[in-house]
Amino acid sequence: MEGHKLGRAPNFTGACIVMFGVNLAWILLFxxxxxxxxxxxxxxxxxxxxxxxxxxxxxxxxxRYSDAPADN
Incomplete structure (x- = not known):
């Protein structure tokens, strides 16, 4: 396991947004x-x-963060 490198986690933002819409739909129908x-x-x-x-x-x-001066 020492040679095993961790990869990047998948981006589940789209799935989260879709499931929010599905859950909102059934709650509103209920x-x-x-x-x-x-x-x-x-x-x-x-x-x-x-x-x-x-x-x-x-x-x-x-x-707020775009107006803040850059720390160099």
């Missing part, structure tokens, strides 16, 4: 079936707001 359209739309709006907040936060962090 809410629609049990509680009706209002609950499903409300959860959809909450998730939309959360994703928009994450995007805004990422933009602020990217801007």
């Amino acid at each position: 809410l629609f079936a049990v509680y009706g359209l209002v609950a499903a739309v409300f959860l959809g709006l909450v998730v939309n707001h959360w994703v928009s907040w994450l995007e805004h936060r990422k933009q602020l962090e990217d801007q």
Whole structure:
């Protein structure tokens, strides 16, 4: 095992995004079936707001680090 070199881990970002969409779809369908359209739309709006907040936060962090002086 001493000669065994570790390779790079595969990028599962695409699979994670697809599974997030699949899970969100069945959760929204379940809410629609049990509680009706209002609950499903409300959860959809909450998730939309959360994703928009994450995007805004990422933009602020990217801007923060792009404006920082380079340490040489």
